[in-house]
Amino acid sequence: MSLTASSTPQGFSTFITNLGIRDTTEDFVFLRSDVPCVADGVFTQSLFAGPSVTISRQNLQDGQAQGIIIISKNANVANGAVGIADAQEIIQLVAQETGIAAENLAIASTGVIGRRYPIEKIRAGLVGMGQKLTAADFDLAARGIMTTDTVSKIAARQVGNAKLVGIAKGVGMIEPNMATMLAFFFTDAAISANTLRQIFRSTIDKTFNCLSIDTDTSTSDSAVILANGLAGEVPEAEFASALQEIAHDLVLKIARDGEGATKVIEVTVDSAANYAQAKRVAKAIVNSPLVKTAVYGADPNWGRVAMAIGKCEDERDINPDQVVIRFDEVQVYPNTFQAENLEKLKEIMSKEKVNIHVSLNIGTDVATVWGCDLTEGYVEINGKYST
């Protein structure tokens, strides 16, 4: 999709360019709000998180920000003290150029790890950037943060008089493939820091944190939201549901663009003892290489789903005799096999989005997670790269 002027939140501007981080495509995206924003961010839990993550986590702690720097093609991870100094210098340069206080800037990076930024090129490229900001081009921003994504990912909604737009990247290969997931949301709605934080975290938890491409966790995953308030207040519930829709939309776009993926897998686990249990079981299924290859092969192989549930060995209250497994609406376990179902099942497994539904019949909680199939393409993309 392309954003029209009418779907663009007011009061944002962008500076998007190539600084020669790695090649000649856009690799530097700066998004500024005309006025200070209420803001929040959630980040990777990786022990090897880089300076971009640690600085942004720190700067967003007060729930305020006015701009975001996004560098693609180099993650600035595992570079020791020099990596920290580089990140701080870039923040300072942008602060000087734009007049925004350094502590009101967030920064995100994605790309190769263990290699230093070409800092001289960055210094040169940022000179005068404050004068080069133009009316926000979110479409170009969505393209500028891509690494080896095959399509850019953007979604937008109207909420009352306010607009809400989200851009994301992932999961494309970069050397070494960190499968980094970045997501940024911008709105002109007015909302309190506490409310934003609560809505944002709950949304990310039920969307981006429910997405698994290959179980590997990036050192750089980041999601940030800025709300500049220029469009005034909006109904809280409406804002929450618009954010949820956008995040859900972006998550499906990422799953569809998963490395080598041909299909999206959606797993719903219901009637669980609690949400955490539902999510653990759903993730065990969506991450199982045997389930992922079965979906690739369009094989209604419920035995592999049962096996994946069985792996959740700490969930001792799950009783196999009470579990029900369905592909779409067709029950496959307990096995009430009917010949006419086999054709139906083949059809279900051949769809672009395969739905696996498990009822644990213990309690009332539900979780839905997303992933993609495992194909020769994944192996080829990740196995044929040479450092």
Add this chain to the structure above:
Amino acid sequence: MSLTASSTPQGFSTFITNLGIRDTTEDFVFLRSDVPCVADGVFTQSLFAGPSVTISRQNLQDGQAQGIIIISKNANVANGAVGIADAQEIIQLVAQETGIAAENLAIASTGVIGRRYPIEKIRAGLVGMGQKLTAADFDLAARGIMTTDTVSKIAARQVGNAKLVGIAKGVGMIEPNMATMLAFFFTDAAISANTLRQIFRSTIDKTFNCLSIDTDTSTSDSAVILANGLAGEVPEAEFASALQEIAHDLVLKIARDGEGATKVIEVTVDSAANYAQAKRVAKAIVNSPLVKTAVYGADPNWGRVAMAIGKCEDERDINPDQVVIRFDEVQVYPNTFQAENLEKLKEIMSKEKVNIHVSLNIGTDVATVWGCDLTEGYVEINGKYST
């Protein structure tokens, strides 16, 4: 390898045949000791464990057994009450035919799940089996328990006057692929139940429980040991180290025969705070799809190893600045890159066994785990099968 008479423990006999479980290859293996044995078994923790696992777990609780039944090509899992009745009937039939008490028999199954045994064929095939037992043929037993393994797995050692032999199967595809791992050990050494239990569990924990092919856990994994005592006592430490060697040997054979595998990956994590931490980090590395594909592509991609360590987000005492990563003896992180190392690294990554070595520099504990690379072959084997 083939076992010679001189490496075969005394007092065991076998009955190995085809009962038509699925095709015309051997699918029924019975191993009997002439005298009651000290015995132990460890089993899958899967919530979907079948009757073979639950019955054997029960029968081995007293540390005694005299025979093992192994059925391949059908796992008898997820078959409800009829599956339990079938397993009990087979135990009873073998007990009647051989004169061994039912509670002194263990049973293991591997193969398709959710499909009932062809129980009529089994009943017919077991008639008179007590008369058909012959001097133990462990080589044939190793072949008889295979599903789609491409080679049979057997290893043997002499301990004092006693012999110790182990056979194993895994990891080959079966519909649906349960990647079931079965391992059985037989010795004529005399050993107390407590000592055997202690040595056996510690050995399995450091060998079979350190092997991951694809993170999926079988509903039928079983390892059982029988010691009939006919060769008299042996030095305990010598017995333990022989068992460790055999188990290690079998684990490498299984990793090498992993679905689609072209290389074995051995990951050692040392100087950890404790063994559990070392093993968690090592498993995160050996199970990472990005590490597995990098090994496949012979790419010395240490960034992916760092990423996998970073995933162990609960291990807050791991400090990235203290971590050292090596491929064989060549340090790759912290990155002290030397041009002459790149050729050396390519060579290391091209070996049939790739060693990844991580020092956490926190404490003194060490763990080693094994796995295999992820290839198009894995996807093909598991994706192109149709239920």
